[in-house]
Amino acid sequence: AAARFDADAALVLLDDQDRGLWNGQMIAEGLALIDKAMRHRRTGPYQIQAAIAALHSRAVTPADTDWAQIELLYGSLEILQPSPVVTLNRSVAVSKLRGPEAALAMIAPLAPRLQNYFHFHGAQGAYLMQLGRHDEARIAFNRAIALASTSAEAAHIRLHLDRLADQSQPPGRRMG
Incomplete structure (x- = not known):
């Protein structure tokens, strides 16, 4: 848990975590069991999984x-246990391999079933932001x-909104 939250109790995404804080003993034990x-x-x-x-x-x-292997595994999971969350x-993985446009196309059909799912809108916003579609990203x-279950989730998304606000300011007027 130490790697998943910063000193202010804000969420730290997997790519940004200090992997040195992960519990190596527990990971080794888990890998052996897998x-x-x-x-x-x-x-x-x-x-x-x-x-x-x-x-x-x-x-x-x-x-x-x-x-690539993670995408293949999720593809297998979609066959065994079809779910819009698995596709999300x-x-x-698709965004990492083929870019945010491909990921956005993949999740678009999921919108009706995941309209009340925090992670759907967070992922959608992230992909839109990467594509420079800032107005759509703000909406997502x-x-x-609005759907966040915890204050940490909401705070993490607000950081993305702050980045979008900074990017929309003229160069001489950016805050921060």
């Missing part, structure tokens, strides 16, 4: 993350804030 479970060759949704977690855990830095999670981020 390896043992995989040897049984009966792959189900839990084994796939564990394999995804293992890929994240084995990456020393965010750049070392095997996004897969869109993160404001919806995410």
Whole structure:
């Protein structure tokens, strides 16, 4: 948990976490259990989710993350356990591999089913922001804030809105 929140109790996303703060002993234990479970060759949704977690855990830095393998695993999970949330999670890997436009196209059909899901609007806002579609990103981020379950979630999204506000200021008038 130490890596997931900063000194002000604000959320720290996976790519921004200090992986040196992760509990190496617990990770090693978990990886050993995953390896043992995989040897049984009966792959189900839990084994796939564990394999995804293992890929994240084995990456020393965010750049070392095997996004291609993660996307394949999420694709398998979509077959075994179809869910708009699984597709939303897969869109993160797609964004890393093929860019935010591809991820946005992937999640667009999910909107009716995930209209009340915080993470949908947060991801949508992030992809739109990466594409420079700031007005649409603001709408998505404001919806995410309205749906946030915790003050930490809302505060994290407000940081994105602050970045958008800074980017919309003329060069000589930017705050911060």
